[in-house]
Amino acid sequence: MEAVVVQNMTKTYGKEKTLAVDNISFSVAKGELFGLIGPDGAGKTSIFRILTTLLLADSGTASVDGFDVVKDFKSIRNTVGYMPVKFSLYQDLTIEENLSFFATVFGTTIEANYDLIKDIYVQIEPFKKRRAGKLSGGMKQKLALCCALIHKPTTLFLDEPTTGVDPVSRKEFWEMLRRLKEQNITIIVSTPYMDEASLCDRIALMQGGKILSIDTPDDIVKAYREKLYAIKANEMYPLLKVLENYPGTLNSYAFGEYAHATFKDQMKNMEEFERFLAEKQLTGVEIKSIEATIEDSFIKLLH
Secondary structure (H helix, E strand, O other): OEEEEEEEEEEEEOOOOEEEEEEEEEEEEOOOEEEEEOOOOOOHHHHHHHHOOOOOOOEEEEEEOOEEOOOOHHHHHHHEEEEOOOOOOOOOOEHHHHHHHHHHHOOOOOOOOHHHHHHHHOOOHHHOOOEHHHOOHHHHHHHHHHHHHOOOOOEEEEEOOOOOOOHHHHHHHHHHHHHHHOOOOEEEEEEOOHHHHOOOOEEEEEEOOEEEEEEOHHHHHHOOOOOEEEEEOOOHHHHHHHHHHOOOEEEEEEEOOEEEEEEHHHOOOHHHHHHHHHHOOOOOOEEEEEOOOHHHHHHHHHO
């Protein structure tokens, strides 16, 4: 059974009709951990706001748990959990007061669904009298997730939940999501972090309101057919310019301390390439063949 179905969704903003979501279609199976992966401006938040009935699409249809996002918006609001990209809880209320408030809004109590949130709540319970505005990024994240889960939603939407959070809290958060998935909750998460993509069951790579590819993280990486090289030199910028001007280069870009590059004819003549680099007076050159990552696959899809 599909928990979320989107068909030909389009959304524009303003008099200029700026395109935010460009005729996209996808579906998410019940109990799946699905990721929308892409940079700011890819259209992720607009999609989330439409699916949680906070925004109307210009065209297309969408349903969540079998409910139409337009006709059945009240039913959807009662069954989904939503954690927006910006911390939106009441800063002047304590942890305990925020949780009680959201439980009351949904006609339940903290105790009624405590089993669902206890693994998360025990980490912030010692600070339950502290105001939300005084919490660290990681603790705000955990509180927001507890509030999104307090009514035991069937589908959970998390919009860039780890943005601005330290690496340890990010790791803890994804461990929490894995445990929630075991409760048969459908989880749809958006993130600009490519390393988080591999933690999802399936992902949609997005850019400019379009979906570039939908598949499992492993299959997206396997679809990268070219031989990929990591190349290093003492100076990065001259190296990138040399790669750009080399006749055999297919694609090249900076990737940390290395440049990643693919070549025509799968680089059959490495000696010729090394001579070319030497002629350009690059020093400290290091070349190695590497496996592609999801980020490499995403960059390839952009070209």
